[in-house]
Amino acid sequence: QQQVKQSPQSLIVQKGGISIINCAYENTAFDYFPWYQQFPGKGPALLIAIRPDVSEKKEGRFTISFNKSAKQFSLHIMDSQPGDSATYFCAATPSRGGSEKLVFGKGTKLTVNP
Amino acid sequence: GAGVSQSPSNKVTEKGKDVELRCDPISGHTALYWYRQSLGQGLEFLIYFQGNSAPDKSGLPSDRFSAERTGGSVSTLTIQRTQQEDSAVYLCASSLVRGSQPQHFGDGTRLSIL
Numbered sequence: 001q002q003q004v005k006q007s008p009q010s011l012i013v014q015k016g017g018i019s020i021i022n023c024a025y026e027n028t029a030f031d032y033f034p035w036y037q038q039f040p041g042k043g044p045a046l047l048i049a050i051r052p053d054v055s056e057k058k059e060g061r062f063t064i065s066f067n068k069s070a071k072q073f074s075l076h077i078m079d080s081q082p083g084d085s086a087t088y089f090c091a092a093t094p095s096r097g098g099s100e101k102l103v104f105g106k107g108t109k110l111t112v113n114p
Numbered sequence: 115g116a117g118v119s120q121s122p123s124n125k126v127t128e129k130g131k132d133v134e135l136r137c138d139p140i141s142g143h144t145a146l147y148w149y150r151q152s153l154g155q156g157l158e159f160l161i162y163f164q165g166n167s168a169p170d171k172s173g174l175p176s177d178r179f180s181a182e183r184t185g186g187s188v189s190t191l192t193i194q195r196t197q198q199e200d201s202a203v204y205l206c207a208s209s210l211v212r213g214s215q216p217q218h219f220g221d222g223t224r225l226s227i228l
Contacts, residue, residue, distance in 0.1 A: 089157065095215055100162075102217060107155075
């Protein structure tokens with residue numbers, strides 16, 4: 001059973017455009033939602049994260065929007081750049097109790113054309 | 115070191131052989147995770163260590179997989195009698211203490227079973 005569903009699988013945008021990646025989760029115990037960026041041959045690196053007490057978090061060109069009632073969250077990349085071309089993973093975890101293991105979506109391969 | 119260190123970075127072995135993968139977490143991080151990333155898939159949790167507590171082994175796919183963490187620092191993931199379906203990138207992550215995020219990932223070991 002896939003607990004975090006991510007879409008789209010791949011995304012192509014033009015330089016300067018907005019990239020939007022969506023995730024939906026099922027487990028209401030999840031209370032920490034990070035986004036990771038992964039370049040080929042490298043491990044995932046934390047990009048931005050949110051907890052459900054806020055509906056939006058912005059860091060530079062990256063914004064997470066969170067809808068608790070719909071159990072959905074999304075990553076918006078403003079003014080997308082060719083250097084943003086990477087695979088993006090959403091994840092979720094119950095951060096209190098248990099092992100706090102991350103449950104990942106299957107990833108979105110983003111290509112930003114110059 | 116400054117980040118999570120994994121070795122080897124690549125490992126090619128024959129079906130049926132045993133392999134050992136090593137993870138050196140960020141100094142001072144007490145929580146350590148192993149994940150597996152198969153081609154085109156998201157990351158799949160394998161095992162979690164926290165201090166002297168019993169590890170959470172709930173993600174290990176079979177009894178051919180085992181892991182240990184010596185002295186609360188370095189961890190070794192062992193796969194016995196490797197199968198072709200074990201081919202994947204094995205990623206290690208660490209976090210400061212239990213219940214703390216984010217998890218910081220190493221660059222992984224790419225394992226290929228011939």
